[in-house]
Amino acid sequence: MTESGGDVPDVTQDLRVPWDEDPGDLYEHAPCGYLTTLPDGTIVRVNETFLAWTGYDRADLVGRRRFRDLLSPGDKIWYETHYAPLLSMQGDVHEVAFDVVCADGRRLSTLVNSVLGRDPGGSPRAVRTTIFDATERRGYEKELLAARHAAESSEQRVRALQQVVADLAAAPTATEVAEAVVRAPGLAFGAGHSSVWLVDPDRAQLNAVASTDPGGPAPDDIPTSATRPVAEVARRGDLHVFATRAEAEVEFPELAAAMRRTGCRTAVLLPLTTGFAGETIGAEVLGVLSFGFAEQRGLTDSELRVVRLLGHQAGQALDRARLYDDARRREERAIFLAGTTRALEEIPRLMPRAHRLVERIVPDVAEWAAVRLQVGPAGLLAEAGGPGPDPERLAERVATVVAGGAPQLTDDGPDPDCAVLPLTAGGKVLGTLALRMAPGRRTAAAEAQFLHDLADRAGLALENARLYEQERAIARTLQRSLLAGDLPTDPRFAVETHYQAAAHDLEVGGDWYDAFLITPDKLAVVVGDVVGRGIDAATTMGQLRSAIRALASAEAGPARLLERLDRFVDRVESARMATLAYCEIDLKSSEMTYACAGHLPPLLAEPGDSPRYLLDGRSGALGSRAGRTARVEHRAQLPAGSRLLLYTDGLIERRNRRIDKGFEVLARTYAGRRDAPLPGLTAGLAESLVGKEHADDVCLLCLALGTEERMERSIGADPVQIALLRKDLRGWLTSHQVDGESTQAVLLACSEAVANAIEHGYRDDPFGIVDVTATVTADTVEVKVTDRGNWKASEQDVARGRGLQLIRQVMDQVTFDRAEGTTVTMRRTRRRAR
């Protein structure tokens, strides 16, 4: 060191440690262990540091143990296979990691350096070994290894989670979200068994919707207020991890039992919530995921973070699916409402409309539906689907809703899922719509907005139909009252009429007939048709009918009458273009004068001749601007026994038949019935020409000149009707020149027989019908009185006995036929007219 001289001082020379460095002490207490061994490894010298580290006594080691005896079993092999050969070949070995087994069995991680010393002859003499404590360094290595493991499993979890998130994003419905979520615990954590419950807010319950069980989820609906673990966790909104069954036992014995049953040792209950990770306030729980592990295991913090993240991801997916569901449902509902409105408008009448409504509601919306309307004394009901709810309770609820006008979407009675909504229009409750939503669908309460919309639209549609019915009924009543005016009765003629309204729910038409005496010897008959339908047409018809009665006079005649009507139509515009056939008959001379204003020609059947159409006396419709308005009339002689038919176009016009064909058919049919009794003739003609399925109103009037050979009447079981019958019968008997005494007798006998039928035959049936037929020959008058009532032979009381006695006294021959009901046949010999 001196040769380094110069101006640089020799520091090793100058620097002196403050204490004497004792080489022996340095050896013993060096910061590493020293071992000196023989070539076979027998320890011959060891320092204090090594002894302190390992806890051995010097005496235990020196001359007694080999170095390899102190190593762990694995390291012993390493020593023999690597360390010793290397040392022997190279003469030194560096940084070999050995675990030294300490005196107390502890293992000490070390790094070992050894040098082989040789004697001058080159033979191995001793091995010098330094041993460094490598505890910390090995710990660090282990940490590195653990970190790598953690990173790997975390990556696996993240991959699993990414897959689940991708699946969630693709799941459009809550059920599909649940299917994706239920697979996540297995993929991410290797969990054995998992299930998903979803909250059904409408029914306040959690429904098991997905499970990894091969059989799918067991049906398990848990009320959200239940004490069961799933419901409790949903309420708390917190992740629950039960690392052992014992832990679960403390809080949820039921869960512990389930864990034992399914062989789980660790269980996790995870709420699926809206909002972001870490947000708990305001976050809504939409479901619960439960999963378990067959082995007992804790979850690391990072695993717990992933589990929580899964809960949020699933919650958001559910929220999205729910919004999507809502939007889709709203769209469906809007389409349904618009379609319903259209469908109802297609049918104008009330009951068919109500039926169509319930048929649309079932099964699209509900499994049962009923519309009740406060129309008429008993109300109206249209019902579809089933089963219906308890009728008594329903009636109570319907009454409440009608009285209060407030809907009841649910009930605490026997049918809580049955809703009753008011049907209102213009602030008035028209009736109710009751329905039960289909099972598995949203409850009525959840669909409240939709149901209110539906009830509003239905209420309006039904109110419109009711108004339509009302107007229709008014028009019909008006029309009937106008038509039912008293037709004249006279022995010199008979009038038979028939009015048949169009099928297919059409509004009333403006067809009419009339017959009246202008003077005691001049009869007028008319059939006409006003343009249009409905209440306006009925009113106009009434005006025109009255105008004709007022304007007809003994002097005027048909042509003048039509001219006056043309002027009338100038003031009553709705009557313009009305058509009519008008005939005046002089009952003394049997001469008829007739005129047709744009109307179909009258059909005349004379005795012994084919019927013929009267084609003269024609001019245009009333007030017509294009038609011929010069009014003309024509005369014709009507022999006794003639029958004149007036009719409206509904009788012969048919879509699939040309009108000339219609005329032919009518003439032929009319001819075929020339000998048929007048009563029922017009109805019979209408039936055979147009049947029941007729598209237009049909109006007929048949005038028979001369007398009926047979009188046939059907009267209701009402004593008041007997006087009317007597009036007809008296006229008929007089027209046949039956003598006065016989007339009195027949009237009395007929009255008594009819009174018997009413008082006995129809004692329980106020709507019974009594048929009376009278025939006359040169010698006898015969009257048959028939009822279809139920006579009880017993009650031949004194009063009625007197009636029968009177009949027997005044008639020559009386027979009773009691087959179905009773027919009394009474015959009296006429006296020759004087």
Place this chain on the structure above:
Amino acid sequence: MTEEWVTFARLGRTELVRLAGEIDLANAPEIGREIQRRTGHSGAGVLIDLTAVSFLDSAGVRLLDSLVGDLDRSGTPIRLVVGETGAARMTLQLCAFRDDLMSTDLDRAANEVS
């Protein structure tokens, strides 16, 4: 309601009930009630004038029968005034009403019951 068929008057002290038109099952019970309400309470005689009746059936007979029965029991004299011919005469004869009940002359009948 019943004015069409029955009117009430006095002939001296005698009560006069005039029937008109057709008496049958439809109106007889009501007419009977009206007559019972209005007559037979004064103790004076009662005349039922049937000359304007154009039809009479067994219900009308029943009405007259019970009226006669009631008045006979109370000792009130009664006469039915009936035309020599006509519907009422025929029916009453057929039912064999007592001749002493029937009269054809109103004044004579009035004398008999007063």
